[in-house]
Amino acid sequence: MSQLSVRAPLAWLGPGRLVPDARVVCDGGLISAAGPAVEIKRAEREIEIDGFLMPAGADRHVHIERSDPVAVLRGGVTAVRDLAWPADRIFNLADASELVTFNGPLIRAAGPMLTAPGGYPTLASWAPPGTGREVDGPDEAVDAVRELVAAGATAIKVSLNADAGPALGDVELMAVCDAAAIAEIPVTAHAEGAGQVERALGAGVQELAHTPWIRLSDDVIGTAAQRMRWVSTLDILSFGRDTPQIRAALDNLRRFHDAGGSVSYGTDLGNGAIPPGIHTRELLWLRDAGLTNDDVLGALIRSPIVRDAPADLIALGSNPLEELTAFDDIRLVVRSGRVISG
Numbered sequence: 001m002s003q004l005s006v007r008a009p010l011a012w013l014g015p016g017r018l019v020p021d022a023r024v025v026c027d028g029g030l031i032s033a034a035g036p037a038v039e040i041k042r043a044e045r046e047i048e049i050d051g052f053l054m055p056a057g058a059d060r061h062v063h064i065e066r067s068d069p070v071a072v073l074r075g076g077v078t079a080v081r082d083l084a085w086p087a088d089r090i091f092n093l094a095d096a097s098e099l100v101t102f103n104g105p106l107i108r109a110a111g112p113m114l115t116a117p118g119g120y121p122t123l124a125s126w127a128p129p130g131t132g133r134e135v136d137g138p139d140e141a142v143d144a145v146r147e148l149v150a151a152g153a154t155a156i157k158v159s160l161n162a163d164a165g166p167a168l169g170d171v172e173l174m175a176v177c178d179a180a181a182i183a184e185i186p187v188t189a190h191a192e193g194a195g196q197v198e199r200a201l202g203a204g205v206q207e208l209a210h211t212p213w214i215r216l217s218d219d220v221i222g223t224a225a226q227r228m229r230w231v232s233t234l235d236i237l238s239f240g241r242d243t244p245q246i247r248a249a250l251d252n253l254r255r256f257h258d259a260g261g262s263v264s265y266g267t268d269l270g271n272g273a274i275p276p277g278i279h280t281r282e283l284l285w286l287r288d289a290g291l292t293n294d295d296v297l298g299a300l301i302r303s304p305i306v307r308d309a310p311a312d313l314i315a316l317g318s319n320p321l322e323e324l325t326a327f328d329d330i331r332l333v334v335r336s337g338r339v340i341s342g
C-alpha cells in the first residue's frame with residue numbers, strides 16, 4: 001500500500017496533544033510518523049487540508065445491519081463494534097470488513113447476546129431470530145462463549161434485563177465471565193432493572209453497553225468507576241428531548257466520570273433514529289455529563305495518532321475543542337491509509 005501524508009494547520013493527536021502545522025504520515029494502513037510538519041518528511045502523495053485533523057471515530061455499540069455501513073464510514077466512523085446480531089450473519093460481515101476494499105467501517109462483533117430462556121432480546125421487535133442466544137445452565141454458557149470466541153467474537157454480551165423477561169441467572173453469568181476471562185475477552189452487559197448493575201459488578205463484568213438510566217447510589221458508582229468502562233448511548237434515551245431517562249443517565253455518568261470511570265462513545269446505532277456516522281448530539285450529551293471537549297474527543301476515538309496505530313483519520317472544518325458542533329462538518333475521512341471522501 002502506498003504512503004500518504006496529511007498536513008493541517010491544526011491537529012489533535014490524542015488527549016492533550018494539540019499540534020499546530022502538523023503532518024501525519026500513513027504507510028501500509030498504519031501511522032508511521034506524526035508531529036510538527038517541519039520535523040516530518042512528507043510522503044510522495046500529500047493532502048493539504050484547511051481544517052482540524054484528528055483520529056477517526058469509533059462507535060462501541062452498533063447493530064450495523066440496521067444501518068448503512070457506507071454512510072457510517074463517510075460520517076467519520078472507521079470502526080464499530082456490533083453488540084448483538086445473529087452469528088451466521090455478523091461474523092461473515094466482520095471478516096469482510098477487514099479488507100481495505102470493504103465500503104464501510106471495520107466491524108468487530110460480539111455475535112448474539114447471551115440470555116436466559118425467554119429473556120431479552122428473544123422477543124424484542126428489533127431483533128431477528130438468533131440475536132439472543134438462550135443458555136440454560138453453566139455448561140451451555142461455557143459452550144456458547146467458546147463457540148463465539150472461535151467464530152471471532154471480540155467481546156461477549158450478556159443480557160441482564162430484568163424489565164423485559166428473565167435475566168441471565170447467577171450460575172450462567174459466573175460461567176460466562178470465567179470462560180471469557182480464560183479466552184481473554186471482555187464481557188459487556190445490557191443491565192436494566194433494579195439491582196442488575198450491582199449483579200454485573202459482582203460477577204466481574206468489565207463493561208456496561210449503556211449508561212444506566214435508573215439512579216445508582218454513590219457507592220455503586222464508585223465501585224463501577226474502578227472496575228468498569230461504560231459505553232455512552234445517551235441519545236437513545238432522549239433523541240434530543242428532555243426525558244426522565246436522559247436526566248438519570250446524565251446524573252449517573254457525571255458521578256461515574258468524576259470518580260475516574262472510563263467512558264467510551266457509543267450510540268446503539270440501528271436502534272431507533274440514530275443517524276450513521278459521528279453523532280454530534282451524543283457528543284453534546286457527553287459534555288453535559290461533565291466531560292471536557294478534550295475528554296469527549298478521547299472517548300470518541302479508537303486510538304490516538306501514534307506510530308503503528310491504525311491510519312484512520314478525519315478532518316473537520318473547524319476546531320471541536322472550541323465547539324463540538326464542528327463534527328457536523330467532516331471534510332475528509334481516511335481509513336487504513338485510504339482516502340474515503342474529501
Ligand SMILES: [Zn+2]
Nearest residue numbers: 061083268271
Ligand atoms: Zn444495542
